Amino acid sequence: DGGITQSPKYLFRKEGQNVTLSCEQNLNHDAMYWYRQDPGQGLRLIYYSQIVNDFQKGDIAEGYSVSREKKESFPLTVTSAQKNPTAFYLCASSLGQGGIGELFFGEGSRLTVL
Amino acid sequence: SQQGEEDPQALSIQEGENATMNCSYKTSINNLQWYRQNSGRGLVHLILIRSNEREKHSGRLRVTLDTSKKSSSLLITASRAADTASYFCATPNSGYSTLTFGKGTMLLVSP
Numbered sequence: 001d002g003g004i005t006q007s008p009k010y011l012f013r014k015e016g017q018n019v020t021l022s023c024e025q026n027l028n029h030d031a032m033y034w035y036r037q038d039p040g041q042g043l044r045l046i047y048y049s050q051i052v053n054d055f056q057k058g059d060i061a062e063g064y065s066v067s068r069e070k071k072e073s074f075p076l077t078v079t080s081a082q083k084n085p086t087a088f089y090l091c092a093s094s095l096g097q098g099g100i101g102e103l104f105f106g107e108g109s110r111l112t113v114l
Numbered sequence: 115s116q117q118g119e120e121d122p123q124a125l126s127i128q129e130g131e132n133a134t135m136n137c138s139y140k141t142s143i144n145n146l147q148w149y150r151q152n153s154g155r156g157l158v159h160l161i162l163i164r165s166n167e168r169e170k171h172s173g174r175l176r177v178t179l180d181t182s183k184k185s186s187s188l189l190i191t192a193s194r195a196a197d198t199a200s201y202f203c204a205t206p207n208s209g210y211s212t213l214t215f216g217k218g219t220m221l222l223v224s225p
Contacts, residue, residue, distance in 0.1 A: 004156075006156075031211075033212065035215075040217070041217055042202060042215040042216050042217040042218055043157075043202070043215040045212055045214070048211065048212055050211060056211075058212065088154075090156055090157065092156075092157075097210050097211050098206075098210075098211055098212045098213050099145075099206030099207055099209070099210030099211055099212055099213060100144070100145065100206065100210050101162075102147070102159040102162060103147075103149075103157070103159065103204075103213060104159070105156035105157045105158070106156050107155055107156045108154070108155065108156050110154075
């Protein structure tokens with residue numbers, strides 16, 4: 001079964017703590033993406049990676065960091081510098097460039113800061 | 115940078131009725147995509163329409179694209195309660211490396 005797996009599904013964190021969200025895909029896709037979704041809002045792009053060992057900032061990268069050491073993995077770290085981290089985080093992948101083909105999404109990770 | 119904007123924000127209909135959602139965008143594109151999101155879940159791709167296409171069908175879905183008006187519409191015919199979800203349009207960024215999503219239309223189909 002090919003797809004994208006995000007974990008954990010729910011995560012609670014205290015203010016001042018860093019947390020890392022996992023995203024793994026077995027679709028052999030080159031490109032991967034992290035989006036943030038707030039209630040009643042669309043998706044906002046945090047970071048994306050088109051190839052291993054390379055990634056670019058999206059529209060709201062401040063307070064977040066990523067790595068792309070393996071093709072199948074694109075973890076997102078929400079740092080203590082992110083002022084309002086409570087949100088629903090979605091990871092996606094695409095075979096080629098994200099602007100010309102379909103994105104495949106994981107089931108999301110819901111982060112709540114206590 | 116919001117590119118596509120859906121209208122209406124929310125739509126409530128009865129089973130069997132048709133549902134129409136609209137998307138307007140600002141800059142020239144070579145394709146536009148529609149996605150569906152069930153509550154608390156990830157997005158699922160529905161359909162991609164290219165700039166040289168005016169209309170595209172997939173099952174009960176019909177998508178139109180008017181590049182002169184920079185708008186698209188998604189029609190769901192004979193709606194079912196299972197169609198209850200949020201629907202998003204998505205357009206490429208200027209470098210075609212990513213997609214930009216609108217805020218979505220929340221569709222409620224009552225039995």
